[in-house]
Amino acid sequence: MAKRESTSKVVGVRFNELGKLYHFDASNVPDVKPGDYVIVSTSRGRELGQVVNRPEKPPRPSEGSWKKVERSASARELVMQRIWQKREQEVLDTCRAEVEQLGLEGVKIPKAEYSYDGSRLTFFYHIEGDEKIDLKKLHSNLRKAYRGTRIELRQIGPRDMAKILGGLGACGLETRCCSLYMTEFSPISIRMAKAQSISLNPEEITGMCGRLRCCLLYEYKLYVEARKNLPKRKKRVLTPMGEGKVIDVLALKKAVIVQMEDGRNVEFSADEIEPYEELKNLEAKAQQSCKKNENGGCDCVEN
Numbered sequence: 190m191a192k193r194e195s196t197s198k199v200v201g202v203r204f205n206e207l208g209k210l211y212h213f214d215a216s217n218v219p220d221v222k223p224g225d226y227v228i229v230s231t232s233r234g235r236e237l238g239q240v241v242n243r244p245e246k247p248p249r250p251s252e253g254s255w256k257k258v259e260r261s262a263s264a265r266e267l268v269m270q271r272i273w274q275k276r277e278q279e280v281l282d283t284c285r286a287e288v289e290q291l292g293l294e295g296v297k298i299p300k301a302e303y304s305y306d307g308s309r310l311t312f313f314y315h316i317e318g319d320e321k322i323d324l325k326k327l328h329s330n331l332r333k334a335y336r337g338t339r340i341e342l343r344q345i346g347p348r349d350m351a352k353i354l355g356g357l358g359a360c361g362l363e364t365r366c367c368s369l370y371m372t373e374f375s376p377i378s379i380r381m382a383k384a385q386s387i388s389l390n391p392e393e394i395t396g397m398c399g400r401l402r403c404c405l406l407y408e409y410k411l412y413v414e415a416r417k418n419l420p421k422r423k424k425r426v427l428t429p430m431g432e433g434k435v436i437d438v439l440a441l442k443k444a445v446i447v448q449m450e451d452g453r454n455v456e457f458s459a460d461e462i463e464p465y466e467e468l469k470n471l472e473a474k475a476q477q478s479c480k481k482n483e484n485g486g487c488d489c490v491e492n
Contacts (some may be wrong), residue, residue, distance in 0.1 A: 198214060198215055198216050198219075198418065199212050199213065199214060199215065199243070199244065199247035199255060200212070200213055200215045200221060200240045200241075200242065200243050200258065201226075201240070201241045201243075201244060202227065202229060202238040202239065202240055202241065202258075202424055203238055203239055203241050203243045203372075204236055204237070204238045204239075206369065207352070207368070207370070207372050208372060208374060209373055210241060211229075211231075211238075211242075212247060212248065212250070212255055212260065212375040213227075213229050213246065213255050213256055213257065213258045214254065214255040214256065214257050215227075215243075215258045216257070216258075217238075217257055217258055217259060217260065218258050218260060218261055218363045220367055221240055221255055221258065222240065222243070223240050223241055223242055223243065223263060224239070224240065224263035225239070225240045225262075226238070226239050226240075226261070226266075226267060227239075227240060227258045227259075227261055227307075228259045228260050228261075228262050228266070229256065229257070229258050229259060229261055230256045230257055230259055232343075233258060233309070234304070234306070235304075235305075235306075236304065236310065237262050237266060237267075237270055237304075237305035238465065242248075256307040260448065262305075265319065266305055266306070269306060269307070270305040270306075273303035273304075273305070273306075274303065274332055276303065277300075277301045277302060278301075279440060280301045280303075280310060280335070281298065281300065281312075282296050283334065284301060284312050284327075284331060285298050285401065287327060287330055287331065287334075288327060289322070291327055291330075293322055293324070293327065295313065295316055295317045295318060295322060296314055296316055296319055296322055296324070296327075297301070297315045297316075297317065297350065298312055298314050299313055299314075299315065299345075299350055299353040299354055300312075300313040300353050301313075304489065305478075307337065307338065308338065308339060309339045309340075309341065310331075310335055310338045310339070310341070311339055311340075311341040311343055312340070312341070312342050312343070313344075313345050313353070314319070314342055314343070314344055315345050315346070316344065316347075317345065324342055324448075327342070328340060328344070333487075346485070347398040347399050347400055348367065348374050348398045348400055348403075349374075349460070350398065351365060351367060351396065351397050351398035352365070352367040352368050352370075352371070354368075355368040356368075356397065356429055358397070359396055359397060359403070365396075365397065366399075366403055366404065370439070371403065374403065375401070375403070377400070377401040377403060377405050377406055378401070379401065381401075381405040381406060381409045382394050382401070382405055382426075384409060384412045384440075385405070385408060385412050385414060385440075386417070386437070386438070386440075387405070388396040390438075393420070399411055409444060410441045411440075411441065415440035415441060415443060416438060416440050418443070418459055419433050419438050419440065419443065419444075419445060420445060420464055421435065421491075422435055422436060422437065422438060422465065423435065423436075424465070424466075425461065425465035425466065426445070426447060426457075426462040426463060426464060426465050427464075427465050428447055428449075428455070428457050428461060428462050429457075429461055430449060430455060431449060431450060432449075432450060432465060433447035433448055433449040433455070434447065434448050435447055435448075436448045436454065438457070442457055442458075443458060443459045444457060444458045444459065445457060445459075445488050449464070
C-alpha cells in the first residue's frame with residue numbers, strides 16, 4: 190500500500206546539519222519536499238535551509254503565524270553558498286588574530302559563518318568565566334576589514350562551544366554526543382544524577398564543556414518510571430525474612446537492598462516486599478469499631 194504524503198503546509202527546516210529545527214509556512218511552494226533547499230524569511234533576514242520534514246500535526250507558533258518559505262533555492266545560490274563557506278576558515282583566522290592583537294584574553298572565537306549570499310558574516314564567540322569584555326573595538330575593526338558585509342558577533346555558551354569544537358567524549362566515544370547527533374540542548378539538573386544513584390563527584394557527572402553531562406538525561410525517565418513502584422531509601426518494609434529498612438534502590442532491576450534487623454543487607458524484588466507503614470495503618474483501622482455500629486456487627490463495605 191502506497192504511503193500517503195503529508196498535506197501539511199508547514200515544513201521543518203534546518204540551516205545546518207545539526208542545527209535546531211525551525212518551522213515555516215510553505216504555502217508559496219506547495220510541491221516542496223524533504224531534502225529540498227529553500228529560501229526563508231527569518232528575524233535575521235533571508236536564510237538558505239534544507240527541508241527536513243512535513244509534519245502531519247505541526248506545532249503551533251508561539252505567537253502570530255509561521256514565517257513564510259519564500260521560494261525554492263536556485264542551483265546558483267547553492268553554489269554560491271559553498272563558495273562563501275570555503276572562505277570561513279580564512280576570516281576565522283583573521284578574527285582570531287585581531288582578538289590576540291587587541292589583548293582580549295578569555296575571548297574564544299570557534300566559528301565564522303557566512304550567509305548563503307555573503308551579505309552577512311557572523312562570528313561566534315565565547316567568554317570564559319563571568320567576566321564582561323567590551324568587544325566594540327573588535328566589531329569596528331572587523332567592519333573595516335570586510336566592508337559591504339554586515340558583521341555580527343554572537344555569544345554562545347559552553348555547551349555550544351563544545352559542540353562546535355567536537356573532540357573525544359568523556360565516555361570514550363571518538364565524537365561527543367553534542368557534535369555527533371544532538372540538535373538541541375535539554376535542561377540537565379543534579380536531580381537526574383541522584384535519581385540514577387550516580388556518584389555526585391564532579392569529575393564523573395561533568396562533561397568536557399564544564400556543565401552536567403547531557404547523557405544524564407538519556408535514562409532518567411526510565412529510572413523515574415521504575416521508581417514509582419519502589420519504596421524510597423530509609424523507608425521500612427516487610428520482607429519474607431522480616432522487617433527491615435531500605436538502604437538502596439535498584440530501579441532498573443525493580444529491586445531494593447534492605448537492611449534487616451540483624452544487620453544483614455539483602456536484595457528483594459518489588460513483589461517480595463510490603464510497605465511497613467501502610468500495613469500498620471490498615472491493621473490499626475481494622476481494629477477500630479465502626480462509627481455506624483459502635484457495639485459491633487459492622488455492615489458497611491468499602492469499595
